[in-house]
Amino acid sequence: MHPFSKIRNIHRSEELLDIVFHRASRLSLDVSRRASPIAKARKREVARVRFISYNLVEYLESMVKVFPNLDEIHPFYRELADILVGIDKLKEVLASIEGAARVIKKIASQKMRVIKFSEYPKQASQARIEAYARISSVINKLASRLDFLIDASKILSKLPTVNTDEFTVVVAGYPNTGKSSFVSAVSSAKPEIAEYPFTTKKIILGHFSYNDSRCQIIDTPGILDRPMRERNPIELQAITAIRHIANVVVFIMDPSLSCGYPLEGQLELLSEVRETFPTLPLVVVINKVDLMSSKDLEEVKKKVDNPIGMVAIQNIGVQEALEAAMKAGKLQGDLRYAKGTAL
Numbered sequence: 139m140h141p142f143s144k145i146r147n148i149h150r151s152e153e154l155l156d157i158v159f160h161r162a163s164r165l166s167l168d169v170s171r172r173a174s175p176i177a178k179a180r181k182r183e184v185a186r187v188r189f190i191s192y193n194l195v196e197y198l199e200s201m202v203k204v205f206p207n208l209d210e211i212h213p214f215y216r217e218l219a220d221i222l223v224g225i226d227k228l229k230e231v232l233a234s235i236e237g238a239a240r241v242i243k244k245i246a247s248q249k250m251r252v253i254k255f256s257e258y259p260k261q262a263s264q265a266r267i268e269a270y271a272r273i274s275s276v277i278n279k280l281a282s283r284l285d286f287l288i289d290a291s292k293i294l295s296k297l298p299t300v301n302t303d304e305f306t307v308v309v310a311g312y313p314n315t316g317k318s319s320f321v322s323a324v325s326s327a328k329p330e331i332a333e334y335p336f337t338t339k340k341i342i343l344g345h346f347s348y349n350d351s352r353c354q355i356i357d358t359p360g361i362l363d364r365p366m367r368e369r370n371p372i373e374l375q376a377i378t379a380i381r382h383i384a385n386v387v388v389f390i391m392d393p394s395l396s397c398g399y400p401l402e403g404q405l406e407l408l409s410e411v412r413e414t415f416p417t418l419p420l421v422v423v424i425n426k427v428d429l430m431s432s433k434d435l436e437e438v439k440k441k442v443d444n445p446i447g448m449v450a451i452q453n454i455g456v457q458e459a460l461e462a463a464m465k466a467g468k469l470q471g472d473l474r475y476a477k478g479t480a481l
């Protein structure tokens with residue numbers, strides 16, 4: 139579950155009007171046959187206006203209610219929502235939907251008064267027609283906002299469910315260096331493992347326990363695996379969002395070059411990731427040491443501080459790498475730790 143998981147199907151304005159007016163037209167009323175024509179008309183028209191306004195107001199209010207308070211959600215989700223749909227726009231749209239509900243209530247109560255005091259059946263039905271027209275126009279004016287909300291809800295409801303309270307390891311490094319192999323070796327996640335770069339495109343979550351605490355590990359294909367200059371503003375903000383949940387970054391390198399990227403580029407990305415998360419602890423892991431001569435490995439080790447050697451696919455050094463990450467992330471037995479933003 140995440141803050142936007144309760145959002146449900148939203149109707150476009152025409153659909154909404156069709157549904158409600160169709161139901162109103164089939165309203166059955168128990169009006170005494172002996173009642174006078176004007177008494178019948180008043181009763182019938184009031185019931186229609188009440189039905190229409192009640193249902194629309196109910197629908198609009200409940201639509202707003204399923205959205206979380208955007209000022210109170212975790213910064214990770216606020217940041218993502220802001221990147222993906224725009225928080226200000228979303229707030230404006232929700233506020234105008236609430237406003238529309240209030241206007242509909244007002245129109246309905248005014249027109250119901252007119253109906254109750256009408257002297258002829260024609261007058262009553264005329265007031266009902268006016269109420270319908272004004273209420274429809276309020277809903278029609280919401281058209282573009284409802285369309286926005288439909289698009290927004292499709293995007294927001296699909297956000298990953300990240301536990302913002304759990305200790306979180308974020309994995310970075312060039313494509314093909316072994317990030318997914320590492321994540322699947324330490325956690326329950328079974329990410330796609332492929333020879334080709336950019337095969338996995340989503341944030342991939344895995345879970346593991348450490349000192350009896352549930353922890354989370356995040357694989358970030360397409361996000362923390364390329365130089366800064368190649369990233370667009372949206373990706374840069376996605377990185378900012380990740381900072382809100384990360385406790386430690388594991389940076390995976392493949393100096394064997396079997397990943398297809400030279401060591402210089404990987405070292406550059408390493409310093410960029412360090413700059414991007416200046417307050418976060420970071421552990422460097424050298425993967426695929428099975429493909430390297432010990433001489434080459436020694437050379438690489440001189441260029442990074444305290445790296446941990448690993449062969450992810452043989453489960454060599456995997457636990458050591460995780461252990462180092464947990465230590466660097468200062469996870470104590472009692473789980474007193476701080477997320478990146480709190481530092």
Ligand SMILES: Nc1nc2c(ncn2[C@@H]2O[C@H](COP(=O)(O)OP(=O)(O)O)[C@@H](O)[C@H]2O)c(=O)[nH]1
Pocket residue numbers: 311312313314315316317318319320330331332333335336425426427428429448449450451452
């Ligand atoms: N020889 C060797 N190959 C590895 C190792 N770790 C991963 N690989 C291979 O490298 C390729 C890329 O690994 P993957 O985990 O998908 O990298 P990612 O793109 O960073 O997620 C896959 O073919 C893996 O089987 C390792 O330690 N040694």
Ligand SMILES: [Mg+2]
Pocket residue numbers: 314317318319329330338357359
């Ligand atoms: Mg991968």
